[in-house]
Amino acid sequence: MLDHLWAGMILAGILWAAFHGRLSDVTLGMLDGAADAVSLGVTMLGVLSFWSGILKIGERSGLVDWLAGKMGPVLRFLFPRLDPEHPAMRHIAVNMIANMLGLGSAATPAGLAGFKELEKAEEERRKKEDASTVQEDARLGPVRRERVDGKEMRGKRSTAVPRGTASNEMCTFLILNISSLQLIPVNIIAYRSQYGSADPAAIVGPAILATMASTLVAVVFCKIMDRGRRI
Numbered sequence: 486m487l488d489h490l491w492a493g494m495i496l497a498g499i500l501w502a503a504f505h506g507r508l509s510d511v512t513l514g515m516l517d518g519a520a521d522a523v524s525l526g527v528t529m530l531g532v533l534s535f536w537s538g539i540l541k542i543g544e545r546s547g548l549v550d551w552l553a554g555k556m557g558p559v560l561r562f563l564f565p566r567l568d569p570e571h572p573a574m575r576h577i578a579v580n581m582i583a584n585m586l587g588l589g590s591a592a593t594p595a596g597l598a599g600f601k602e603l604e605k606a607e608e609e610r611r612k613k614e615d616a617s618t619v620q621e622d623a624r625l626g627p628v629r630r631e632r633v634d635g636k637e638m639r640g641k642r643s644t645a646v647p648r649g650t651a652s653n654e655m656c657t658f659l660i661l662n663i664s665s666l667q668l669i670p671v672n673i674i675a676y677r678s679q680y681g682s683a684d685p686a687a688i689v690g691p692a693i694l695a696t697m698a699s700t701l702v703a704v705v706f707c708k709i710m711d712r713g714r715r716i
Contacts, residue, residue, distance in 0.1 A: 498511065499511060524679070525676070525679050528675055528678075528679050529672070529675055532671055532672070532675045533588065533590055533591060536586060536587075536588050536591060536671055537588065537590075537591045540579075540582075540583060540586070540588065540591055544579070549578070549579055549582065550575070552578065552582055553574070553575050553578035553579065553582075556578050556581070556582075557569060557574075560574055560577060560578060563657060563661070563704070563707070564577070564654050564657065564658075566653070566654065567603075567606060567654055568606075571602065571606060572602045573599050573602030573603050573605075573606060573654075576595045576596070576598040576599035576602060577595075577599045577658060579592075579595040580592045580595040580596045580599055580658075580662060581661070581666075583595060584662065584665040584666065584667065585666055585667060585668045585669070586667075586668070586669050586671060587667045587668075587669050587670040587671035587672050587673070587674075588671060588672075589665070589672065592662070596658075596662055599658060600655060600658070603652060603654050603655050603658065604655075606652075606654070607645055607646060607652045607654075607655075610645035611645040611648075614645055653707075653710075653711050656707065656710070657707040657711070660703045660706065660707055661700065661703055661704070661707075663703070664696065664699040664700045664702070664703035665696060665699075665700070666696045666697060666699075666700040667692055667693065667696045668693060669689070670688055670689065670692040673688050673692060674686055674688065674689075
């Protein structure tokens with residue numbers, strides 16, 4: 486969808502310039518834009534390399550694990566059905582810490598690893614429910630069941646989702662990653678500095694307030710949807 490959108494915008498710009506006899510301006514604009522993109526890319530590479538290095542040092546020194554431990558109550562509130570010792574918790578914590586530092590790109594590897602672990606947790610739930618159903622059949626014999634999510638569960642709703650469906654934890658993690666509370670918006674500060682802002686760090690206060698509001702809305706939404714699914 487986005488490729489069609491961008492292609493349409495580029496084509497519209499070229500046709501407009503051709504109609505008004507300003508194709509030379511479009512060519513110059515493309516060259517200037519390409520130069521700016523390379524310059525910005527080099528700047529962002531340096532910023533991301535620095536903060537990613539800091540994050541890696543924090544991981545090896547145990548600082549990230551310490552921070553992840555301090556985030557335990559928050560993570561248990563956000564993911565109540567997930568075992569606090571589950572490997573996904575650490576990846577989620579690292580992702581959230583990286584996002585708080587404004588390192589969206591550095592947060593991606595931890596986010597992907599977290600999703601893989603959440604899928605493993607969901608697969609474990611399916612296996613436990615399948616085993617529980619077999620045991621009930623052997624002990625109770627034929628019983629009346631209700632069909633839920635394509636499975637038959639004896640008098641209760643399945644807590645696991647079908648394969649190929651995102652679990653509540655996955656949806657919560659994704660929404661929190663998008664809303665992304667940022668205490669230090671590194672990327673935005675770098676953008677403002679690159680384009681000549683007199684005070685690049687002036688965005689810190691508004692960014693904290695905006696991302697606090699977005700994260701609060703995200704948490705409330707996730708809790709409402711999670712409760713609705715259980716009813």
